[in-house]
Amino acid sequence: MPTQTVLYIIIAGIVALVLALFQYKYKVKSMSKLYMLFAFLRFFTIFSVLLLVINPKFEQLQLTLEKPKLLVAVDNSNSVAQLGQHKNAEQTVEAIRSHAALNDKFNIEYYSFGKTLNASDSLTFSEKQTDISSALEALQDIYKDDVAPTILITDGNQTFGNDYEYSTYNQPVYPIILGDTTTYLDLSIRQLNVNKYAYLKNKFPVETIVVFNGKETVTSTFTVTSKNQTVYSKNITFTANHTSEVLQFTLPANQVGLSAYKAQIQPLDSEKNKVNNAKNFAVEVIDEKMNIAIVSSFFHPDLGTLKKSIESNEQRAVTILKPNEIQSKLNDFNLVILYQPDNQFKFIFDDIKAENKNTFIISGTQTDWFFLNDQSDIYEHDITSQTEMYQGVFNTNYSTFIVDDLDFESFPPLQSAFGELTFFSAYETLLYKKYGNITTNQPLLATFETKGRREAILLGENIWQWRAQSFLNTKSFNTFDNFIGKLVQYLSTTKRKTRLVVDFESFYEGVNNVIIKAQFFNKNYEFDNRETLQIALKNKESGDVFNLPFVIKSNNYQVDLSHLSAGEYEFTVSAASEQISSSGSFTILEYNVEQQFLNADVSKLNQLASKTAGTSYFIANYDNMFNDLIANKKYVTIQKSTKTTQGLIDWKYVLGIIVFCLSLEWFLRKYNGLT
16 A cells, blocks of 8 residues: 555544544543544544545455366267267277366366257267368367467368468467278279259269279279259279279250269279268259350450359350440340440440349449440439449348349449449449448439339459459359359349249258248238248158258348258248248258268378477377377466455445444433533
8 A cells, every 4th residue: 555545544544543532522521431442433433424425445466276177079970980989989088077186176167060060069970061170260269378289189171161281370289090091992983073953955074083092903883863863874994093984964954953973983892981981962953054254445354254253154245345245136135234334334334224134233433424424214323433332231121033242342442433322213222332331312223214224333443353352252153153153144034023932942962051042021022020930841752841040141042951861852931921822842852971080180180280280199098198189298287366456435434434323322322411
């Protein structure tokens, strides 16, 4: 406590004593015991009040012992069970839990992982994907400021995400390897490449990589069947020096609709894992292709980005043209994308109006708004010579078609002409403009319909940066390509809007989430989130029937059907309050990537341990790891001191003492007949 505060307390004591004696000693001839008690109570009251005014600070030092953390991350994927290591994993976790010395030295925290990390040691070994890299990244985010060596109980087989061998994890990793290095004789289909779509009466290409693991000479037969009929067959011979074969062939597309196939390499009698000898795939045969034109008077990276995104769906073909190249070809296209139009586009706009073609206009720094305002009677943009950068903010109430938020606010801003866009008829904003930290009600991307023609306008260039940022966010171009695909799909059709719209894929791979989305509109074609939607499903093979409700998520209804087994399903989505329904069918392909492994990936786990200054152990000798961790002097209990400062004014019982002294003094004075 500072000397100055001590001096104030001494002065407060003297002042309190003087005041108390002045009241009960002054003009009193002799001090009785009662008056001495009164003086003491008054002294204590005044002294306590003065102490609260001075408010001295008291420091308290608290010492705590903090043990280092030990993280236990267990692979909960199906490959562990496939290798017959699930019981070993459970026994190892139990051994860690019951090891007294280990628990005495460390605070042990348990996690399981498959595609994502879960704060639990509940193990089912049913996860359909393994992402070790993502699990390590999540642990690093949680324990970035702690000493937390990590026990990784896994077979090392990863099916999803970045390669964990090159992880930047900053904690020592001690892998316990589930499996062994024994080499088994095995034939497998390593990879099968095929387009999702084909065109009627054409042939579609298929590429298959068949791999042999062994040192003998073996011969097997590769076949592709559809509805129990063999559509392709080839004999293959493998040797110790010829361990893989790339097969490239074509299959006919003779019937519109979904066609399912099964590719199989005949297993050897001595094979341990026969699951990886077959792969199912499906192709949707369509009888038309959507043609889209992108018209621009100059080159820009956005043009290539649009072409790649749109053509990621094989049903669509994109042609990039200059304004003078499209005049005689307009009727060949379902949709025309006009990139930063100027007066060179004059005759194109005339033809579009004459043919009532759907359009998608993208403006930017080189757009001639004098010309564009003159061409449109739907909207008008302010004319300025300035440009500005705008970010996009997703409109969760957008209801024209089902679309997801791609975290647009994390995307780089687009460059556009400064000013406001004014509409003279009904439109719907998909993305709002955001300027700095201010979100405006001005559209960045809007859609509208007029005279039976659908149009969209995007006020900004450099969307190639959006596609790149989307890849950084999700490690895939698919989310951005799907967004552009849905916008193009809406603009390419002239079908009248229905009140119940269902969004689904024709087929799903067994490892992916099976999500069906829907939108319900009221009679004014406004999105209605008060309706109750149900889906009735029927497995065409078994006849099993399922009835499930949709749930509201953002601007659409969703139902998760990932629990369904592989097979063909037909469904009907219906609204509870009205006689409106929509039907369709889809196929879930039978494929489990976790069942494709024969061995633990020992080399990658050893590399991970070496890179992070840890050590790897096989499951048979994990006891050695316990002893090494206990003996490791890097992991010690740390003594931490916590210093807290508290003022006297925070002590509530001081106020209680003041009230008590005043009350007792008042009572005794009244009791003894004093005023």
